[in-house]
Amino acid sequence: MGSAVERTDEHVREYLIYRGFTSTLKHLDSDMKADKEKGFRVDKIIDQLQLFIHTFDLNGLKDYWGYLDRRLFCRLEDIYRPTVSKLRTSLFRYYVVYTVQLKNLEKTQEFFQRQAQELQGKPEWRDWFILPFMPAPEQNPLFSPYFSRQWSDTFLVSLHNFLSVLFQCMHILFFDSEVQRTTCLQEENDQLRHMVCLKGSMGGIPGSIIRKLNQARLFFQMPEKRGESGDPEPHLEGGTTSSDLIDPPPPSQTQVSGEGQRGTGVLGVEQPFIKLSQEEYGEHHSSIMHCRVDCSGRRVASLDVDGVIKVWSFNPIMQTKATIMSKSPLLSLEWATKPDRLLLLGSGVGTVRLYDTDAKKNLYEMAIDETHQRILSLACSPSGTSFVCSAAAHAGPGRSGSVTETVPRLPNPLSVSGQLLLWDTKTVKQQLQFSLEPGPVAINCTAFNHNGNLLVTGAADGVIRLFDMQRYDCAMSWRAHDGEVYSVEFSYDENTVFSIGEDGKFIQWNIHRCGVKQSENSLPQDATGPFVLSGYSGYKQVQVPRGRLFAFDSEGQHVLTCSNNGGLIYRLNSTSDSGLEKVLPLGGHKAPVVTVDWCSAMDCGTCLTASMDGKIKLSTLLAQKS
Numbered sequence: 001m002g003s004a005v006e007r008t009d010e011h012v013r014e015y016l017i018y019r020g021f022t023s024t025l026k027h028l029d030s031d032m033k034a035d036k037e038k039g040f041r042v043d044k045i046i047d048q049l050q051l052f053i054h055t056f057d058l059n060g061l062k063d064y065w066g067y068l069d070r071r072l073f074c075r076l077e078d079i080y081r082p083t084v085s086k087l088r089t090s091l092f093r094y095y096v097v098y099t100v101q102l103k104n105l106e107k108t109q110e111f112f113q114r115q116a117q118e119l120q121g122k123p124e125w126r127d128w129f130i131l132p133f134m135p136a137p138e139q140n141p142l143f144s145p146y147f148s149r150q151w152s153d154t155f156l157v158s159l160h161n162f163l164s165v166l167f168q169c170m171h172i173l174f175f176d177s178e179v180q181r182t183t184c185l186q187e188e189n190d191q192l193r194h195m196v197c198l199k200g201s202m203g204g205i206p207g208s209i210i211r212k213l214n215q216a217r218l219f220f221q222m223p224e225k226r227g228e229s230g231d232p233e234p235h236l237e238g239g240t241t242s243s244d245l246i247d248p249p250p251p252s253q254t255q256v257s258g259e260g261q262r263g264t265g266v267l268g269v270e271q272p273f274i275k276l277s278q279e280e281y282g283e284h285h286s287s288i289m290h291c292r293v294d295c296s297g298r299r300v301a302s303l304d305v306d307g308v309i310k311v312w313s314f315n316p317i318m319q320t321k322a323t324i325m326s327k328s329p330l331l332s333l334e335w336a337t338k339p340d341r342l343l344l345l346g347s348g349v350g351t352v353r354l355y356d357t358d359a360k361k362n363l364y365e366m367a368i369d370e371t372h373q374r375i376l377s378l379a380c381s382p383s384g385t386s387f388v389c390s391a392a393a394h395a396g397p398g399r400s401g402s403v404t405e406t407v408p409r410l411p412n413p414l415s416v417s418g419q420l421l422l423w424d425t426k427t428v429k430q431q432l433q434f435s436l437e438p439g440p441v442a443i444n445c446t447a448f449n450h451n452g453n454l455l456v457t458g459a460a461d462g463v464i465r466l467f468d469m470q471r472y473d474c475a476m477s478w479r480a481h482d483g484e485v486y487s488v489e490f491s492y493d494e495n496t497v498f499s500i501g502e503d504g505k506f507i508q509w510n511i512h513r514c515g516v517k518q519s520e521n522s523l524p525q526d527a528t529g530p531f532v533l534s535g536y537s538g539y540k541q542v543q544v545p546r547g548r549l550f551a552f553d554s555e556g557q558h559v560l561t562c563s564n565n566g567g568l569i570y571r572l573n574s575t576s577d578s579g580l581e582k583v584l585p586l587g588g589h590k591a592p593v594v595t596v597d598w599c600s601a602m603d604c605g606t607c608l609t610a611s612m613d614g615k616i617k618l619s620t621l622l623a624q625k626s
Contacts, residue, residue, distance in 0.1 A: 042163045043283065046156065053095050056107045058114065061095060072166060087162060089124055090155045096128070097146050100137060108132045153325045160323065186316035271583050272558065273569065273605075274622040278588050281616040283310050283320055287533075288610035290547040293599040294335040299357060300608065301343055302616055303333050305543075309345065311357045314606070314618050322360045331546065334378035334387070336425065344387060344425075346375025352389060354425060366428055372419050376546075377445050381452035381469070385425045388455060392418040392442035416460060418442035422472070432472055436465070444545075445487050449494050454511075456497050458485025464499060466511055478515035481505060486529065487549035492556020500549045504528045506561075506580070519579045526564040531592040533612045543612060547595030551607075553623075554600030558583065560607055562593040566617065567609040588617045 016025040045068070052061040065088060073084045092115070099107040109132050112119075119125040131137055138147035145151050284304045291302040299321065303309045309324035324345070332346035336354075342363070345353040350373035354363045368375060372391035380387045395416055418441050420434040436443075442460040448469075449455075455467040462485060465477040481501025488499045496508050496518050504525060508518035529545040551560045559580075560567050566587040570580040591613035599606040607619040 042160055042167065045163060046160055049091065049159075053098050056099065056104065058095070058107075058111060061091070065091065076166070083162065087159055091159070093128075093146055094152060094155060096131065097143075097152075100131065101147065105132065150327050153327065157323060157325055190315065272571070272624050273584050274624065275584065275586065276620045276622050278586070278617055278619045279314070279318055280588070281310075281312060281314075281318060281618060282614070283312070283323075284308065284614035284616070286614050287541070287543055287612040288547070288594060288614060288616065289331070290333050291595050291597055291608050291610040291616055292333065292335060292548070293597050293606075293608065294340045295337055296340055297599045297606070299335075299341075300616075301333055301335065301357075302610060303330055303345075304614060309333065309343075311343070318618070322357055324355060332375050332378050334380055336385075336387070337380050337382050338385065342425070344378045344380065346378050346389065348374050350375070350391065352378070352423070364428055366423060368421065368423075368430075369419060372417065374442075376418075377443060377457075379446040379448055379455070381448055382450060383452040386431060387423055387425060388446050388448075389421045389423055390418065390443035390446060390457070391421065392416055392460075416442045418460070420446075420457065434467060434472065435474060437474065437477065444485055447489050447497075449490050454490075454494070456488050456490060456511075458488040458499055458501075460484045462501065464488060464497065464509065466497075476511075476514040478509075480507065480509065480515075486545040489548075489550065489552065492552060498550065498559075500528050502528070506550070519573075521579045523561065524563075526592055527561045527568070529562075529594070531562075531594050531612060533591055541612065543594055545594070547610070548597060549595065551596050551598035553598055553605055560586075560596050560598050560609075562596055562609070564592050565589050567593060567596055567607055567619070569607075584621075586617065586619045588619070589613075589615060591615070 012028065016022075016028065048064060049061065052058075052064060069084070069088075073080075076084070092111075096108060096111055099105075099111065112129055112132060116129075119128075127142060131143065134140060134143075137143040281300075281302070284302065286304045286306045286308075289303045289305055291300065293300050298315070299311055299313055301309060301311050307326045307328075307330045309326070309330070310320055311322040311324070312318065312320045326345070326347070328351070329348035330345055331348050334344045334346075336342035336344060341356060341358045343355045343357055345355060347353070350368050350370055352366045352368055352375055354366075355361070356363055368389055369391045372393050374392045374394060375389060376392050377390040378387060393416055418436070420436060420443050422431040422434070423429070424431055436459075441463075443457045444460060445458040447456050453469050454475075455469050457465045457467070458480070459465065462479055462481045462483055463477055464480040464485060466475050467473065468475045480499055481503050483502030485499055485501050488497055490497055491508070495512065496510055498506065498508050500506050500523065504523055504527075506521045506523050506528075508520075510516040510518055528549065529543070531543045531545070533541040533543070535541075549562060552558065553560075557572055559570050559572055561570065562568075563585070566585060566589045568582060569584040569586065571583050572580070586607060586609060589609065589611045591611040593609045593611045595610050597608040599608070605621045605623065607621060608616060609619070610616045
């Protein structure tokens, strides 16, 4: 509902601008700013309610809830009235508890004085009138549950879910036909993109398919430039306009008018991709730690530093499927391979949870290790039901070990002990503990090869270890980086592994010859971390790498890395002196990108770039064959 309202608002604004109705446009903008329904955006409504609570505005809180009741809740059937009543009771209890927690006794007493007449006859409030006179209500068995973080989180999630379902079921603005049309166009667009990818090059694509592709694309992308006639003239990456594609030139010229004037692109190299579109997922309110696509390419799981996990889809439309809030800090996540609806969540208190994203519930929680409580990395075997879990002890003084830090990390991380364990999700038992030579060390990153026979790890001591998963022992290890290893992945042919380390190096290693480099490249700090976000009045946030720092395309010829304003795509195995060639900056971010992923489930790849301001950009690419 929220996205449909926003889309319609944009259409109305564009129409008013086109007709020159500036006065009407001003009135529309004014009314939109004062919109109490917040464009049917649930997160905005929750934020407004919390704002009233945090500013102790009882009148505003009552009036706003009353407005929602008159405008929305009264339309519901009678069977839902008890639910609305319980949510209202919880909302005002949330307000009262907040006044007590902030030790604002005046506001606590004011609430009961002003609400006495309304609440005295209600049994659920009978015991609450003693609250202002209790010295420590948070210790009283009657009230202590309401002072817990778990209760407040559960209430906010319940309210969020109730409003979400309400907006999905109501037909206030009759957007059903519009949403169905959008869905059909998006599905047709995806099919056409797939056909384009199979053709391999722009010269081999029939004009009818090109026209349909662009008609579908133009429906979803707002124009940024207008031609002389006033019609939209959108521009693609590299300078290609829609007219270039709708009316393709003769075959002899198609190779030039395709992606970014092939051979003479902005970066001076042959560009292998067209960026068809870029969308934003903005449901997080703090810096992202992890952002991963599942094996099928249907779901994304993203985790922020506040411990909020969002499970969402982007095909055919971007939509949040589940929100997971944890009372304990979370440090890692990974999709299970069989079945791929399951999500593993590693905490900072020594546990791993298995979450069912379809049923939206925790299946069970595994207690990994009491002495090594930080679950730094998780990797699921492509075959079977086992997963590898890296657990580390808490850092010593001067090194918080958290994701966001304001002090530099100690130069010697070897003092932090760690373990590498193999667990089974069916038996919910530990299968074995790997031997880490020369001693227990924190493993930062882990990755399996395609069949799960090999496991590569990168550790805080700068060593890469390659494990034989048939014999469960370390086949080889070598010192790879000066400082910690942040991210490791197998190459496309699995004859080599790539790694990024604290020393800023991006290195390719031959796994058949221990410690032999295939190539080495220096990357800027904004690609390797630690990542820095500066603000006003000396504000500075430093985030150590936790998620994936690089990802490959479906053929392993290109790599996506982080940067200060978006993802950067390089060509691998280049003949240039640097060994890497920049071929496409994805851009779109206003804060440093801290983790990336590349979904290649379809031939038209989708790049995910997640940043410190909580924004995730989803860039859809069209592969160009040479």
